[in-house]
Structures are given as C-alpha cells and as structure tokens.
Amino acid sequence: MSLLKYMKSVAAVAAIALPGAVSAQSVEEFYSGKTLELYIGYSVGGGYDTYARVIASHMGKHIPGNPTIVATNMPGAGSLRLANWLYEAAPRDGSVIGTIARAAPFEPLLQNEAATFDAAKFNYIGNANTEYSLCAAMSDADISNIDDLRAKELLVGGTGAASDPNKQANVANTALGTKMKIIDGYPGGNDIVLAMERGEVMGRCGWSWSTIKATKADLLESGKIKLLLQFAAKSHPELTEVPLVTDIAETDEAKGMLNFIIAPQEMGRPYVAPPGVPQDRVDALRKAFMDTMQDPEFLKAAAEAGLEITPSDGEQLQQIVESVYATDPAVIAKVIEATN
C-alpha cells in the first residue's frame, strides 16, 4: 500500500516537472483519485464532529472527480487553532477544508489576540444548520418572562468570557436591562445544566435549541425549565412563543449589540476553505455542499443521527461575515465592554 503511494508521488513529481501539465487542470481532474481532508476544530463526539462526519461520508460523490473525504480532528483553543492553521499554513489548492466555531470569524473583531486571521478572506463553503440559542431558567426560580428577568436577579452558569452562555447573558444585561448574575467557570454547558438541576445556579444562556431537544427533553416536558429569550435572527418554528431578543430591544444601540451576538447563530457550524483556493474549485465545493444537503441518502443519515438540516450556502455566510465586519465600531466597543 505504501509502495503504491510512493509510485503515485513519483508520478506526481513527473507531472510537475512537465511544464503546462498543471495549468489547464479542470476541477474534475484535480479531485479525481484524491483525498479531500475535512478538518474539525473540535474533538470527537460533539455537535461539530457529528455533523462533519455525516457530511464527510456523503459529500464526496457530489464533487467532480469524487474525491474520498477524510474527516480529521484538530481541536484546540475553541477551534481557533484550526482557523489559524487554515488561514496560514493549510494547502491552498482545495484539498483541505475545515469546520470552525460559529463565533470564530468574529474573534478578531473582539480583539482576541489568539485569532490571527482576516475572516473575510476565508472561502465559506456553507453550513448545514442555523442555530437558535436560548436563555432558560429553572421553574423554581419563578421567572417566566422578560419583566421578571428585569425585576429579579437570576443566577446563571458561565463557561468563560468568550463563550455563548457568558456573552449572551452579559449583552442581555447591558442591552435589555436584565439582572442575570453569572457564576463563571463551569467546564462546559452540560456541567451548567447539572448545576441547574441541583440548584447551584438557576439558569443559563447560550443553550442551543437542538441541544435541549437532544439531551434534556425530560426537563422541558416535565415543565422544569422555562425558555425566556431567543437569540436568533428569526423565530424557530417550534419556538414562536419565546420572544426574540431583537424584538424586545428598545434602542438602536441595543439592537446593534444584540445583532452582533446573534450573527454567529446564523453561521451555524460553518465550513470554510483557506484563502486563495482557485475560484472554480471553491464554486465546485459550494455547489457540492448544497447538493449534499438535498441528497436523500444524506438526509436519511442525518435524521438517524438526530441532526437538524437547515442549510445556508457559502455566499450567504460570506455576506453575514461582511455585514458583521461593517458594524459600527462604537457598537463593537460596547459589546467588548459588556462581555469583559
């Protein structure tokens, strides 16, 4: 097997040595017989990983030349390590794509020194779903709407300043006048929920609707939790009675801050190619991604794994990133102030 690989590479060297052999290569010729590496910015078992692996096993047949897609985990720094690597070091020929945190493209705006990329230069390929994020409280806390949230203090769990639970609670406090007090430092979202169940904290933000349905339907059905605020551009069809934060906001500044926090939810779990990949290959990858999203076999596999499929194409993601980067710097300064 390794001998075969060696012979292939000898052939590849020969191909490069012959001038003109590469330039006229079509997308199909490029991907034919190749592997396309799909990097995942998180470790195995989580949402990003599960989506990526199901997509990896179906997307290959929609790309011209039908490359084999190999999914690989490169966790670290909340996927910033992968984002930096894709930006700086990954091959720019279309043989590598990756899935990074939905908020990663906006980290440079928040002056995160560990994010060393220009997010607008990535080639966004698409996403499989849009996220709907919620603030919720235990029913015992006796808080059932925004008025209660403004009137009473609610202890919510946090997982670090840069994480969704903290950002959403902090920005809601500033923009909407809620009185959430963050008990910070839980290792992960699951740990906050456990702390809620034992009464250590009484609520949390940054709780994605798909996660609640998949992991804590029992709390929902038994009426032990109340959903209070929805962080999304538009209501999820199943959540029409939970108010959107942007509808509650009274000033433009508050709306601006909330929109900034909501944008990552729209990014879902984005798939990106490094900057500088030839345009015809980017187009082919974008088309293949959206074709996969309609592939009945893929949809069946996704349904079995309990994955919600509400895709956006690469151009839409590119627009979201560009519009967020056009946010008034004064609003961004407010967000930074609120979240630190």
Next chain:
Amino acid sequence: MIESLADALFLVLQFERLIYLAAGVMLGLMLGILPGVGGVAGMALLLPFTFGMDPIAAFAFMLGLSSVAATSDTIPAVLFGVPGTQASQATVIDGHAMARKGEAGRALAAAYVSSVIGGLFGAFLLALTIPILRPVMLYIGSPELLACSIFGISMVAVLAGSSPLRGLGVAGFGILLSMIGSDPQGGDLRWTLGTTYLYDGLPLLPIALGLFALPELCDLAIRRVAIASKTRHEVREGMLRGAQDALRNWWLILRCSGIGAALGAMPGLGSSIIDWFAYGFAARNVKGARESFGTGDVRGVIAPESANNAATSGALVPTIAFGVPGSASMAILLGAFLIHGLQPGPAMLTTNLSITYSMVWSVAIANILGAGVCFAMSGQMAKIATLRYTLIMPMILSIVYLGAFQGNRDWGDLFALLAFGVLGWVMKSLRWPRPPLILGFVLGAIIERYLFISIARYSYEWLLRPAVLVLLLAAVVMVLRPFIGEIIERRRSGAQGLPFHAPTFHLTDIFTGLLVVAVGWMVFEAAGFSDKARLAPLSVGIATFAVLVLSLLNQVLRRPGRAAAVGVAGGAVRKEVHLDLVEDYQGLSVGTVVLRGSIFFGWMLAFMALMALIGLIPTVFLFIVAYMRLENREPWKLVLPIALGTTTFIYVVFDVFLTIPWPSTVLGTLVPALKSLPSI
C-alpha cells in the same frame, strides 16, 4: 431490579451483540498497549461505525473497547516502564521494578486478576447503586468537588515519602503548570509564551510520558543491558504466583476498586489520578508498604490495577444519569447515546433501565474477556523483558513519540515530552518524588475552577457544608502528619529543636535552585495578569516558592547524611521512605551516567530534527536503523525487519486508521509533490 438485571443479561448475551462486544474488547486491548492511543482514540475512530448498529450492540462494542484499555495498558507499564494509558502511571513504579527483578510474569498476572475482580466489583457497585444514583449525584455540588480535589492533593503527603517539603513544592509546581493557558473565566492567557499550543493548557499525555516513560528508557540506555537479566519464574509458575498474590489481597482489591468507582463518578477527576489515589491509599494502609513500595511490591501493582478498571463503571454514572461525561471516552459514548436517540437523565434509570443494565453487563463481560486474554499471554509477554535493549529501545521510543503526539497533535507535544523527559529523569536521579507533580497538575485546574464557582455562589459558606468539612479536615491531617511525626520523634529521642549544621553545597542543589527560579519567574509574570486570572496563580506560586526555598535551605543546612556524620544533635537517622523507582547503575561513574544520559536525549533531539526535515514516518524507519546500528552494531538481518515492521505498523495505525494530521515538513515545503507521502 433483579428482573431488569436478568432481562439485560439476555439482551447482551445475544450472539451478534456478543460478537461486537468481543470485537470491541480485542480492539481495546490492542489500542491500550500503544501509549497515548488508548480507548479514547479507538472509540473516536469507531463511533461512526456504530451508527448502523442497534443501541445495545453499539454500547457493548464501545464499552468493550473502553473498559479493557485499562487492562492491556499494564503490559508496557510493567515491561518497559511506559504507561500505556494515563490510568497505569502508578503501575509503573512497582510493576516495572518487578520486571527488573525478573518477575514480569508475576506482576502481569497479578495485575490481570486484580483488573478483573476490580472491574467486576465496580460493575456490581454500579448495578447496586443505580436506583439512588440521581439523588446522590445531586448532592455533589461544586463545593464537594472542590473539597474532594483538595483531599486528593493532600495525598501528596503520602506519595512524597519522607521528603514532604519536596513533595509539596513539586505539587505546587504541578498546580502552576495546570494553570497555563486561558483562565477558567476566559479573560486572560496565562504563560502561553505567545503560542496557540498552550491556549488550552498543557496536555497531560506528553507530561505523563515524559515524567514516567522517558526516565525508564533513558536509564535503560545508560545501563546498556536487558531490562531483566533473567526471568525468576518459569512461565506457568510466574502466572500462578501472580494470581495467588491477587487473590490473597482480595480485601485490598475491593477497597481500591471502590475508590476507583467512586472517583470515576466525579466528573472531571478522571482516570489519570485514580491510580495514584489507589496507590497512595495502599501505601498508607497496607502493612509494611512504606518500606517495600517502589522496590517491586506486588501490592503496588494490585492497588492501581483494580481501581482503574472499576473507574469505567464509575464514569458511566454522570454520563447516564445527567449527560455530564466524566472522561474523554465517556464524552464519545455520550455522542453515541444521542445519535441512538437516547437521552441521559431519569429515563435511563426507569423506562430505559434495561439498556442501562445491559451496559453494566457489557462492562462486566468485557473485563472478564479482556483480562482472560491478557492473563493467558502474560507468561510469554514477560520474556520480552529479557531482550537486548537495542532491540526494543528504538521501537518503544518511536511509539512513545507518536503517543505524546496524540496530546494536541502539535509540535508542542514533542517539545513538552522532551522537556518533561529531562525533568523526570533529573527528578528520578535526584530522588525527587514525581507523582505529586501529576496530582497537582490534574487537580490544580479543577481546584481553581470550583473554588471560584463555590465562592461566587456561596461566598464562604461553602466551607460549612458537612461533606466539605469532613474532607478538608482529613486533608489537613494528611498533610500535617509527616511534619508532626518528625517533631514527635525528635522529642522522644531527646533532641532539642531542629538540627542544623554549617551550610554545605552540592552540585545537585542546582536543580532546586532552577525550580525556585522557574517558579519565581511564573510568579513574576502572574503579577501582570488581570485580577481574577492572577489570584490563584499568585497564591499557589508564592506558597510554592516559599516551600522550595525552605527545601533548598533544608538541603543546605540539614543534609541527613552530614548531620549524622558530624554528630549534630540527636543524629537519629530514620529510614528514608521513597515511593518511587530507584536507579542502581551498578558502579557506573557519574560521568558515564551523565554522558550516556546526554547521548540518549541527543538521540531524541536528532529524532525531532529529522522529523521536522522529512516527516515522522520516514524518521521512524531511519531512527530505528541508525539506533540499532550505531549503539550496538545489530546485524542487518535483525535491523531491517524491525525497522520495516515498526514503520509499516505505525503507518497503518496512525496514518490509515487514525488519520493523524501530520505537521508540515521542510521536505514537503521544498518539494510539494512529496506531500502525498504519509506524514511528509
């Protein structure tokens, strides 16, 4: 309950599911042998294949795999002193010492019998406590987790033997290391030296391999002989002895597996310190352990091995009952849960009880199967320890490299491995206790996290919770004991005060000095962090600094041998307790030892340089050839098959199956066409 237990047994005993379980066990055994790979990588790899199985078969498969990785990891731990997974670090101490005495077969057999009994008892405890799991778990809040971790740190006092100051200093250093990276509130980056590698903190894997595996390999290279010159027992006799050892210590096994199951159930504590807890427990409570532990006492193998197999059952508890995975492999299992449409929570203990019990049975059966297979092989395995060092060293060293690389899959892993390898070797040579560093490293981060949560939530009232009070008092007693013991003993022997003499300086004091400087630098840097981020590093750092300075003064002013020689007051020399492997170079001069040690680490540097140049997999081949030819002129007819075999094996496991993302190489950058070759 009995009824659902029986139902669940029949569910598991279906032919197809048993086959999956057995397949999982075999894979787990193979992966457990490879340091750094272990059950987690295996589960990650196989998760997608379980999508199509029925849930019970899927969990049987995955639990089969994860339960036995803590069984086969004993093989490299005993034979080479290389912990196969983080759960077998403590096994190295006495297990490898036994192998050196030619008792590898006995150690392995004892480990497997303890593994199976421990694993079964853990499963039994899980089955028994399922009805009360949720209320018990709901009682354990952040303050309790915190107190439990503090109690864990106090175990240092036992593991440090008769050098408690050094133990405390090293543990403090471990805690400081655990605080590298973004702080729990995510505000500051601490001591990351500008790298993203350290953003999430140092990974445990390169530290554990560096501290425990490399020093053994280095000393093997210095001694230049086989690990064991002879095997003391016949194959069958050694196995029998080991089995008898385990059975005779059944009470120790039950207690340690109880500890393993209980700690496994604490989310966050994880398997990496359970073996040290059990080892420390045994060192304290077993008769004569303070003298014989570290020199090849079979009970030092039995204790950790029975605990780490029971831990799998414990780790299932928070996963099943609350969806909070207690370890990395449980996180993957939780992923499988959700994919199969199961929700952790009360339903798993009521409507889906049969599935939960089927998981208990899977763990139990996997333990029997896994230990059975390993036990059958243990006698033959033991013979590997008698091979020439040049035959096994390059192979093991290559695999240790790959294992460490599994930490973050980054160059940083290899630098960390090398740095901790040197640190570990120096500590081992100068008789500094190594286990406190791991304890501090694993528990330090948890303590900081839950200290903030506890104070933010309960202010200082967290101290008044009953379980917290008990655990903290126990911790205080544990830490003060050795100091009080020394004072009492001196009073009894009629000595007044502490015996000092005029300062003497040894070359080895430089090491303590360097530690003081390192900790001092960390404290200095920490002063610049934001308020929240520096509170813990500063308090731990200053305390550690003080302890290390005291330890240095202690060395300079109270050197034990010298005190006796010059007849300073009292002169009652107590027997030194040191719970770690001690090297006997059999008359090699210090110069030779240092020279050969430097050559060993030189080989490691060469390995890394070559890897940067041409990639890891070709390096493995060249490294094995070069090492075997240059160190001992091994015949080509041995060199080539070993080099080719190891390289192919590594290629298949790491490149084909685990699809490791290799770092880029100079060769690959210069000649991009070569990038299609593995790891270039």
